[in-house]
Amino acid sequence: MAKSTISAPSLAGRGRPGRRKFLPIMLVGAAIAVILLGGTLKQGRDLQAGYLRSIVIPRQYRVFPHSAPVTCPLSSSSSSPTTTSFSHNATPTALVSYPGSGSTLTRLLLERLTGIHTGSVYGDVSLYNNSGHQFWGEFNITNVSAVKTHYPVGPTHGPEFEYRRAKRTVLLLRDPRKAIPSYLNYQYGDLIGSKHDVQAPLHVWEDWRDETGRVETELQKWINVTKHWAEERFDHLNAEQVHVVLYENLTADRASGVDALQSLVRFLDFGTVSDDAIACVWEEILGKNSQDKGIRRSKNYTPKFTAKQHFIITSGLQTFSDYIGTSGSSPLAQAIRLYSGEMISETEMAEERKWPPPNCEIPPKPAGENICSNGMHTFDCHISVCSDHLIPQQVERYSQINLHEPHESKLFAALMLLAKTDDIFIDVGAAIGYFPALALQINPSMLVYAFDPLIEFKKKLGANIWLNFGDSQLNDNARAVKDVTDRICVDGRAMSNKDGDADWIGDDFGGQIKSKVESDGFGEIAGGNDVYTVRLDTVLKEIDRDPYLLMMDIQGMEKYILNSTFDVLRTGKIKILTIGIHENSLEECRAIVEKSGAYTVVIAESVVPLQPDGILIAVSKEWLRGKEIIDLIHFARPILDETYDNFLAAVKGHIHLL
Numbered sequence: 001m002a003k004s005t006i007s008a009p010s011l012a013g014r015g016r017p018g019r020r021k022f023l024p025i026m027l028v029g030a031a032i033a034v035i036l037l038g039g040t041l042k043q044g045r046d047l048q049a050g051y052l053r054s055i056v057i058p059r060q061y062r063v064f065p066h067s068a069p070v071t072c073p074l075s076s077s078s079s080s081p082t083t084t085s086f087s088h089n090a091t092p093t094a095l096v097s098y099p100g101s102g103s104t105l106t107r108l109l110l111e112r113l114t115g116i117h118t119g120s121v122y123g124d125v126s127l128y129n130n131s132g133h134q135f136w137g138e139f140n141i142t143n144v145s146a147v148k149t150h151y152p153v154g155p156t157h158g159p160e161f162e163y164r165r166a167k168r169t170v171l172l173l174r175d176p177r178k179a180i181p182s183y184l185n186y187q188y189g190d191l192i193g194s195k196h197d198v199q200a201p202l203h204v205w206e207d208w209r210d211e212t213g214r215v216e217t218e219l220q221k222w223i224n225v226t227k228h229w230a231e232e233r234f235d236h237l238n239a240e241q242v243h244v245v246l247y248e249n250l251t252a253d254r255a256s257g258v259d260a261l262q263s264l265v266r267f268l269d270f271g272t273v274s275d276d277a278i279a280c281v282w283e284e285i286l287g288k289n290s291q292d293k294g295i296r297r298s299k300n301y302t303p304k305f306t307a308k309q310h311f312i313i314t315s316g317l318q319t320f321s322d323y324i325g326t327s328g329s330s331p332l333a334q335a336i337r338l339y340s341g342e343m344i345s346e347t348e349m350a351e352e353r354k355w356p357p358p359n360c361e362i363p364p365k366p367a368g369e370n371i372c373s374n375g376m377h378t379f380d381c382h383i384s385v386c387s388d389h390l391i392p393q394q395v396e397r398y399s400q401i402n403l404h405e406p407h408e409s410k411l412f413a414a415l416m417l418l419a420k421t422d423d424i425f426i427d428v429g430a431a432i433g434y435f436p437a438l439a440l441q442i443n444p445s446m447l448v449y450a451f452d453p454l455i456e457f458k459k460k461l462g463a464n465i466w467l468n469f470g471d472s473q474l475n476d477n478a479r480a481v482k483d484v485t486d487r488i489c490v491d492g493r494a495m496s497n498k499d500g501d502a503d504w505i506g507d508d509f510g511g512q513i514k515s516k517v518e519s520d521g522f523g524e525i526a527g528g529n530d531v532y533t534v535r536l537d538t539v540l541k542e543i544d545r546d547p548y549l550l551m552m553d554i555q556g557m558e559k560y561i562l563n564s565t566f567d568v569l570r571t572g573k574i575k576i577l578t579i580g581i582h583e584n585s586l587e588e589c590r591a592i593v594e595k596s597g598a599y600t601v602v603i604a605e606s607v608v609p610l611q612p613d614g615i616l617i618a619v620s621k622e623w624l625r626g627k628e629i630i631d632l633i634h635f636a637r638p639i640l641d642e643t644y645d646n647f648l649a650a651v652k653g654h655i656h657l658l
Helices: 008-013 015-021 023-048 103-114 176-192 202-209 214-233 247-251 254-268 275-286 307-327 331-340 392-398 406-417 434-442 455-469 476-480 536-543 558-564 566-571 586-595 626-639 644-657
Strands: 093-096 147-149 168-173 242-246 376-378 384-386 424-428 447-451 488-491 502-506 513-515 528-534 549-552 576-581 599-605 614-620
Touching (some): 093 214, 103 168, 168 331, 176 202, 242 247, 242 331, 406 626, 406 644, 424 536, 434 447, 528 536, 536 566, 558 586, 576 586, 586 599, 586 614, 626 644
Parallel strands (some): 168 242, 549 576
Antiparallel strands (some): 502 528, 576 614, 599 614
């Protein structure tokens, strides 16, 4: 309807005849207003109920064709729907699970059996476009047999994902020992753009599993999902409200699967489906000759937990079983008892990771009462070193800005703030221990693996660690952690492109490593010491975990080390690379890192203010927290000229907001 160009005063001046002329228009407008108001009120009621339609269906997904035909030649009496469609008679039902418990598999089985689409509160385009089976109800929460949700946890969470209109729930449970690694697979798949058909590499699983509090957190999420839907939303003692399905029963074998699915179909009340038809569908989806539906992951290993982690899971489930208490005969209580009583053999357990690794020694306490014979120098980052450990060129630089390599120190400090307990920082070329001390000052719960082949530097490093964290304990942050000095070890081997070579190194700053043959055989040489070499990939095997950060400052050798360990770089196991750039090696180092395909180069500068070398920082693309780290670096770069304390305060504030 075209807008009227007549102003309000001229309408008023026309009197009653004018009003009659516009009466039909006014009535139409009023009708439209009522319709709009009704919609607004309904939307408001939905909001008050804690549920608002969360899925806005993109235009290309608004056409819902039937799914591909199902063929079940198992027997002449077997039958299953040939197409899948929507149902206007479906009772709103939530399909609830902790992520990784098999909800996509269950939906596929349901659609094949009932001929009714399943829906989801998430609207996952990868499932809608799945090449094996397209979930055409993915963007719907009405007229479907069940609606997937992981509320109150999952890839997304919040009231809008709870599916408030549900009248009943199917509670899909899976042993947390299997569901937790499966959830990681989903997160890893989401990171690389293949959500439902890949398994995270073993090193990614072990690293994620061993994060401090990870197992406890995920188990609590598993329990929270179960409690919310079985107690807070519905009563698990009421068989008409809650139906418990165990993933293990669905997948164990055909007989078990048929029983579980027959019970589920009865609960959903979509008519009678013969056991033969169910057996046929089970064979099609889960049998030995099942078709590739694009929802089952290829597996290269069996995820394992350590004995300590198994104890955490078992005791947590036993506590939850006790909480359920008198309702011990309910299907839910029986399932929890089953999981809590699961016995795990030693062969199914992962070995505990040990510290320190072989070839790496805890620095001993220096002899004598005074660690520094000629006083100490304290940097603006509140780290102290013995004054006689510094050379004149360094003292001159520190008189301008009292930080060792100011920009790198600040970026390093920011990265240490995001490290977790027992994360490992490897410092190749640790010298007198400035960066190891800074790491432990900011994050006393992490582990530091320091490399320096020069005997004199190893002594100085040990002295400076004890100066900051030993008996004198200048750093208040370190006092909260017992035996901080036990969280650093020093390896006297030289990082190289070969293992076990006997070499020689000069005893001055920037001393070069040379072959023993080049340095007059295997005899004693004044002014240096004998060293053995080690490859980076060998070190990673020895520490048996993925380092949080690798720092390398080795006087021009960085490009050779990076090139020789290219296979390590390709895995993305080292989460953050911080490489000191010498002798115009920036472009070569950057090319090696980028060629690996596993890293995003965030900073690459050949000239850095008040720093004798350049810097390259790269973040692993396979790391789940990679984007968080890159965002932090982008935040930090514009404020690098702030004082250290102001810089660190700003970064902490940014992290708090995140």
